[in-house]
Amino acid sequence: MIGLSDPFTIAGVDPSGLAAKLGLRPGERLLAINDVLLHDEIDFAAQSSEELLRVRVRAPNGTEREVEGRREYGIPFGAEFEARQPKRCHNNCVFCFVYQHPKGVRRELLIKDDDYVFSFEQGVLKPHERIYQIVEQRSGCREREILFLDDKAENVEAGAGRGWQTICHTSPEKSIPLVRELIS
Numbered sequence: 001m002i003g004l005s006d007p008f009t010i011a012g013v014d015p016s017g018l019a020a021k022l023g024l025r026p027g028e029r030l031l032a033i034n035d036v037l038l039h040d041e042i043d044f045a046a047q048s049s050e051e052l053l054r055v056r057v058r059a060p061n062g063t064e065r066e067v068e069g070r071r072e073y074g075i076p077f078g079a080e081f082e083a084r085q086p087k088r089c090h091n092n093c094v095f096c097f098v099y100q101h102p103k104g105v106r107r108e109l110l111i112k113d114d115d116y117v118f119s120f121e122q123g124v125l126k127p128h129e130r131i132y133q134i135v136e137q138r139s140g141c142r143e144r145e146i147l148f149l150d151d152k153a154e155n156v157e158a159g160a161g162r163g164w165q166t167i168c169h170t171s172p173e174k175s176i177p178l179v180r181e182l183i184s
């Protein structure tokens, strides 16, 4: 979802959050937390949940500074970030949906954007229905438009029960022909 070369630029600060307590200001760019460079939202979610935070930011004039603070239970980080460019997928799947579009579709439909739903971030694991709901909401797809591969039968059954197209993956040799068949 997020471009690697596109740091988090602060758009707004919640006065009751940690960012305000640390003195972070709109226009500054968040570069790293606890010396971990922030490449995407996952890095930010993981690092900003630490109890002790050392945050490196860059001001619009290019100067950098570090601020430190302690996260208190129930207090959010409290910063909004400017919209960022979608991270592009660099895979080249033969069944990629982008390659299935007819000629002449609008450019946005040709973007292979990279998105993900991580169970550790959502707090639920497959085959819990909540994580399937999240995928449906995030993708914006109808159930039959989702193609789901998983190597556990119970996870595949849960997807199939929602109307997803499913494949129980055991090997690429078996899965690839099935994928071709499903999208043909």
Ligand code: SF4
Pocket: 089, 090, 091, 092, 093, 095, 096, 097, 098, 112, 113
């Ligand atoms: S967008 Fe999805 S299907 Fe297309 S190449 Fe990337 S991972 Fe494969």
